[in-house]
Amino acid sequence: MNQIKIGKFIADERKRKGYTQKQLSEKLGISDKTISKWERGNGFPEVSLLLPLCNELEITVNELLSGERVSEEDYRKKAEENMVNLVREAQESKKKIILSAVVAGLTIIAAITLFLVSGMLQMENWLRVILIIIGIAVIVGGIAVACILDRDAGAFECPECHKRFVPDMMAYIMGPHTITKRKLVCPYCGAKKYCKKVLTHENINY
Numbered sequence: 544m545n546q547i548k549i550g551k552f553i554a555d556e557r558k559r560k561g562y563t564q565k566q567l568s569e570k571l572g573i574s575d576k577t578i579s580k581w582e583r584g585n586g587f588p589e590v591s592l593l594l595p596l597c598n599e600l601e602i603t604v605n606e607l608l609s610g611e612r613v614s615e616e617d618y619r620k621k622a623e624e625n626m627v628n629l630v631r632e633a634q635e636s637k638k639k640i641i642l643s644a645v646v647a648g649l650t651i652i653a654a655i656t657l658f659l660v661s662g663m664l665q666m667e668n669w670l671r672v673i674l675i676i677i678g679i680a681v682i683v684g685g686i687a688v689a690c691i692l693d694r695d696a697g698a699f700e701c702p703e704c705h706k707r708f709v710p711d712m713m714a715y716i717m718g719p720h721t722i723t724k725r726k727l728v729c730p731y732c733g734a735k736k737y738c739k740k741v742l743t744h745e746n747i748n749y
């Protein structure tokens with residue numbers, strides 16, 4: 544799904560109908576900021592708004608998802624492409640996020656087990672030290688794998704220029720972060736900001 548293209552399409556169709564962002568937002572019962580966000584390719588209408596939006600603009604959902612007018616002959620082909628794309632994007636992101644959570648979970652369990660064993664059982668000190676070192680290695684390795692999967696599952700969006708990018712691993716690991724945002728340097732405008740995680744690689748220029 545190319546959000547930039549879809550956003551531009553929404554803007555073009557809105558203007559064609561002679562609506563301002565404010566007028567369209569009032570018809571849909573949402574804020575004009577939301578329309579502005581869509582049109583900048585920064586977000587996509589939520590499911591409940593798809594049909595009302597398409598009705599107002601007199602376009603089909605298929606055309607909205609394609610980001611362009613679709614001719615009779617191409618209609619079916621475009622619809623199938625859009626469906627496959629939607630399912631694939633959702634599946635790939637979900638799979639990687641789940642896998643990354645599983646790896647992180649297993650890592651913690653394995654590490655705690657190792658630490659408990661090394662702490663509770665009678666054993667030589669050198670063996671205890673080795674177990675603790677293995678425990679630390681498991682944690683570091685597990686977190687690295689979880690990070691790789693998580694980084695791969697989507698992209699980050701610059702809050703300044705709204706371009707999307709995948710940060711390199713070093714920047715990704717070193718960047719302070721919250722659950723959905725990470726402080727990164729935008730490769731396009733150079734802003735160092737908290738960038739929002741987005742679940743699609745679409746419209747990234749690598």
Ligand SMILES: [Zn+2]
Binds near residue numbers: 703731
């Ligand atoms: Zn930027």
